[in-house]
Amino acid sequence: xxxxxxxxxxxxxxxxxxxxxxxxxxxxxxxxxxxxxxxxxxxxxxxxxxxxxxxxxxxxxxxxxxxxxxxxxxxxxxxxxxxxxxxxxxxxxxxxxxxxxxxxxxxxxxxxxxxxxxxxxxxxxxxxxxxxxxxxxxxxxxxxxxxxxxxxxxxxxxxxxxxxxxxxxxxxxxxxxxxxxxxxxxxxxxxxxxxxxxxxxxxxxxxxxxxxxxxxxxxxxxxxxxxxxxxxxxxxxxxxxxxxxxxxxxxxxxxxxxxxxxxxxxxxxxxxxxxxxxxxxxxxxxxxxxxxxxxxxxxxxxxxxxxxxxxxxxxxxxxxxxxxxxxxxxxxxxxxxxxxxxxxxxxxxxxxxxxxxxxxxxxxxxxxxxxxxxxxxxxxxxxxxxxxxxxxxxxxxxxxxxxxxxxxxxxx
Amino acid sequence: xxxxxxxxxxxxxxxxxxxxxxxxxxxxxxxxxxxxxxxxxxxxxxxxxxxxxxxxxxxxxxxxxxxxxxxxxxxxxxxxxxxxxxxxxxxxxxxxxxxxxxxxxxxxxxxxxxxxxxxxxxxxxxxxxxxxxxxxxxxxxxxxxxxxxxxxxxxxxxxxxxxxxxxxxxxxxxxxxxxxxxxxxxxxxxxxxxxxxxxxxxxxxxxxxxxxxxxxxxxxxxxxxxxxxxxxxxxxxxxxxxxxxxxxxxxxxxxxxxxxxxxxxxxxxxxxxxxxxxxxxxxxxxxxxxxxxxxxxxxxxxxxxxxxxxxxxxxxxxxxxxxxxxxxxxxxxxxxxxxxxxxxxxxxxxxxxxxxxxxxxxxxxxxxxxxxxxxxxxxxxxxxxxxxxxxxxxxxxxxxxxxxxxxxxxxx
Numbered sequence: 001x002x003x004x005x006x007x008x009x010x011x012x013x014x015x016x017x018x019x020x021x022x023x024x025x026x027x028x029x030x031x032x033x034x035x036x037x038x039x040x041x042x043x044x045x046x047x048x049x050x051x052x053x054x055x056x057x058x059x060x061x062x063x064x065x066x067x068x069x070x071x072x073x074x075x076x077x078x079x080x081x082x083x084x085x086x087x088x089x090x091x092x093x094x095x096x097x098x099x100x101x102x103x104x105x106x107x108x109x110x111x112x113x114x115x116x117x118x119x120x121x122x123x124x125x126x127x128x129x130x131x132x133x134x135x136x137x138x139x140x141x142x143x144x145x146x147x148x149x150x151x152x153x154x155x156x157x158x159x160x161x162x163x164x165x166x167x168x169x170x171x172x173x174x175x176x177x178x179x180x181x182x183x184x185x186x187x188x189x190x191x192x193x194x195x196x197x198x199x200x201x202x203x204x205x206x207x208x209x210x211x212x213x214x215x216x217x218x219x220x221x222x223x224x225x226x227x228x229x230x231x232x233x234x235x236x237x238x239x240x241x242x243x244x245x246x247x248x249x250x251x252x253x254x255x256x257x258x259x260x261x262x263x264x265x266x267x268x269x270x271x272x273x274x275x276x277x278x279x280x281x282x283x284x285x286x287x288x289x290x291x292x293x294x295x296x297x298x299x300x301x302x303x304x305x306x307x308x309x310x311x312x313x314x315x316x317x318x319x320x321x322x323x324x325x326x327x328x329x330x331x332x333x334x335x336x337x338x339x340x341x342x343x344x345x346x347x348x349x350x351x352x353x354x355x356x357x358x359x360x361x362x363x364x365x366x367x368x369x370x371x372x373x374x375x376x377x378x379x380x381x382x383x384x385x386x387x388x389x390x391x392x393x394x395x396x397x398x399x400x401x402x403x404x405x406x407x408x409x410x411x412x
Numbered sequence: 413x414x415x416x417x418x419x420x421x422x423x424x425x426x427x428x429x430x431x432x433x434x435x436x437x438x439x440x441x442x443x444x445x446x447x448x449x450x451x452x453x454x455x456x457x458x459x460x461x462x463x464x465x466x467x468x469x470x471x472x473x474x475x476x477x478x479x480x481x482x483x484x485x486x487x488x489x490x491x492x493x494x495x496x497x498x499x500x501x502x503x504x505x506x507x508x509x510x511x512x513x514x515x516x517x518x519x520x521x522x523x524x525x526x527x528x529x530x531x532x533x534x535x536x537x538x539x540x541x542x543x544x545x546x547x548x549x550x551x552x553x554x555x556x557x558x559x560x561x562x563x564x565x566x567x568x569x570x571x572x573x574x575x576x577x578x579x580x581x582x583x584x585x586x587x588x589x590x591x592x593x594x595x596x597x598x599x600x601x602x603x604x605x606x607x608x609x610x611x612x613x614x615x616x617x618x619x620x621x622x623x624x625x626x627x628x629x630x631x632x633x634x635x636x637x638x639x640x641x642x643x644x645x646x647x648x649x650x651x652x653x654x655x656x657x658x659x660x661x662x663x664x665x666x667x668x669x670x671x672x673x674x675x676x677x678x679x680x681x682x683x684x685x686x687x688x689x690x691x692x693x694x695x696x697x698x699x700x701x702x703x704x705x706x707x708x709x710x711x712x713x714x715x716x717x718x719x720x721x722x723x724x725x726x727x728x729x730x731x732x733x734x735x736x737x738x739x740x741x742x743x744x745x746x747x748x749x750x751x752x753x754x755x756x757x758x759x760x761x762x763x764x765x766x767x768x769x770x771x772x773x774x775x776x777x778x779x780x781x782x783x784x785x786x787x788x789x790x791x792x793x794x795x796x797x798x799x800x801x802x803x804x805x806x807x808x809x810x811x812x813x814x815x816x817x818x819x820x821x822x823x824x
Contacts, residue, residue, distance in 0.1 A: 405619075
């Protein structure tokens with residue numbers, strides 16, 4: 001393949017994860033070490049940093065601090081949720097990006113994110129091809145939602161899954177200490193795909209998890225839900241429920257947004273989230289003591305519970321993006337392929353067309369959800385379990401996390 | 413001291429903690445090993461287990477499973493919130509307890525809990541003395557709230573504090589990734605004492621924590637709070653707040669229960685908690701993007717983030733209760749005394765009169781709270797930091813927690 005010398009830009013986009021910085025470190029480290037990449041620039045707040053000419057010179061960072069990125073949650077360079085226009089409708093942003101690329105002789109662009117970010121990446125790649133500016137563009141996957149097309153799984157999912165499963169196991173111990181019983185409802189992220197809510201069932205597989213799990217892949221039925229909870233509560237004296245934030249009724253309306261008897265009949269804004277809403281509905285139905293717990297941001301930044309497998313794979317995906325680009329590849333997203341050597345799980349990178357990945361969602365297969373639509377089957381557990389393995393050696397200072405401290409020196 | 417042979421009963425009471433079972437293991441292990449203690453009985457659901465004659469024979473447990481109690485959160489024997497009567501008004505329960513004590517020749521009673529539980533313990537002790545039944549009664553402290561009188565700190569506090577500080581540090585990374593800014597409000601347990609909310613400031617001391625911390629020791633002023641948040645949000649573009657669930661207005665009304673402009677004007681039940689309520693108030697005032705996070709049960713059962721210091725001290729307090737009782741002591745609660753050997757923190761047990769401890773609350777000293785009433789001073793940090801040190805070696809199975817599995821064999 002042709003040798004291409006020039007600078008690279010790396011950016012982070014979309015909701016952060018516990019390990020997105022491990023991917024960042026994979027890109028940055030490999031780019032700094034690559035003889036064809038003359039300068040490694042980090043974009044502040046993703047593509048916005050390119051548009052605003054806010055670029056950090058990653059070569060000026062202390063190598064030891066850069067390495068700490070492997071264990072530092074969230075997007076160290078800043079993220080964005082910037083929807084780039086269709087270039088046929090409005091090419092203003094693209095012209096500006098080209099201008100910046102030329103200004104710094106950028107020949108490599110690495111973008112780390114989910115569906116929308118891969119769309120951005122794809123559009124930029126196609127634009128550069130169209131205007132004949134030679135630049136190799138690679139997507140690096142990221143999303144706790146695990147919903148990227150064409151890859152076995154996504155960096156970030158496993159660490160969130162491990163956080164969710166572990167937290168469920170702990171709450172399980174707590175939510176049954178009194179002889180008076182309790183119904184505990186745990187709200188988990190995932191607007192359209194139920195991978196994360198399903199991960200709560202890992203706790204159940206190890207003897208201390210939710211009795212019921214509801215995913216957005218199937219329609220939610222409030223009456224059936226209340227009957228399920230009531231039955232288990234009467235049977236066991238306790239009931240634990242994991243629920244995806246994205247569950248919806250048959251008509252498509254999100255349960256979190258719909259009015260039920262549990263919500264304010266005057267239609268005022270409901271301040272509490274889905275967990276509170278369902279807890280209140282259960283309380284009215286069963287009279288049980290209830291508790292709604294929203295895992296909120298904690299589940300996507302809980303680096304102290306990250307999966308070492310996830311960290312290593314995230315790093316690997318970033319590194320693979322650079323190595324492939326340097327070898328002449330462009331217009332791809334790095335994905336994962338799973339295989340087994342005997343019982344041993346093995347993960348290798350593969351390359352996917354950006355066009356195929358952009359804006360496509362991968363959901364939990366319906367055949368992995370049980371007939372009653374209130375749990376997942378063993379196939380799901382077997383899929384998720386290898387991904388959460390391994391304890392990272394998190395650097396600590398006085399028993400608190402020691403996160404990376406970057407200098408973030410802007411290039412002139 | 414006089415030798416006293418007989419069985420012992422151990423019970424757990426009140427809200428659980430991450431390390432209450434480490435105290436249980438301290439009591440059970442020391443009691444099983446003590447030649448004067450003929451049988452070790454665990455009460456199901458605290459004093460209720462005594463009243464209901466539901467007692468487990470701890471000698472029948474697998475020693476390795478018992479040892480796992482050190483790392484198993486929540487009350488393994490079950491807990492209760494049972495308010496025992498004043499024996500001068502109604503001695504029914506006491507007569508029943510005496511009957512059970514006689515039935516099993518119980519000469520040692522160990523009760524693990526907070527203020528209310530020490531009151532129960534004290535009343536039982538005084539009753540047994542009054543009726544001339546020889547029984548040594550010892551309280552073992554427990555409470556994440558850290559509000560027990562006479563002891564430097566309480567088992568359970570440090571692990572919750574570490575969970576809170578670590579979670580704040582992680583959320584801090586997440587809650588500032590976008591250039592659009594955000595106000596994030598974290599709700600922390602502590603109805604009357606602000607020790608736990610104060611622990612969030614440990615995160616700030618290590619560079620990634622709340623800008624503002626509100627404790628229940630001082631009156632809350634909504635206007636000042638909103639002005640504080642607004643100022644910091646304008647200054648930094650982000651603002652992180654830690655707030656104790658027990659904050660109250662000058663008239664004593666809990667903020668969580670009071671009506672503000674953010675709540676439903678029709679006076680309907682507010683399903684969301686304090687964090688949601690304050691987040692909504694901030695949103696109305698500043699227009700900022702807001703996020704309320706309630707740490708809920710997670711903070712008191714997050715054993716994976718326990719402090720090894722806390723685990724060892726919890727174990728030590730249980731063991732000390734048995735050893736002191738066996739040596740002839742009765743009617744005391746085990747407490748902690750802190751000293752320093754050079755810079756090294758040292759913790760030793762001491763004994764407190766149950767009468768002094770029962771129903772007394774220890775709050776955060778006002779001189780440790782800043783003048784603006786929106787933060788804690790260095791004295792608080794210096795107090796809390798030694799307590800959270802050390803990482804426990806948590807047993808895992810397939811990278812998920814391996815908690816104790818007890819047989820719980822009822823005695824006949």
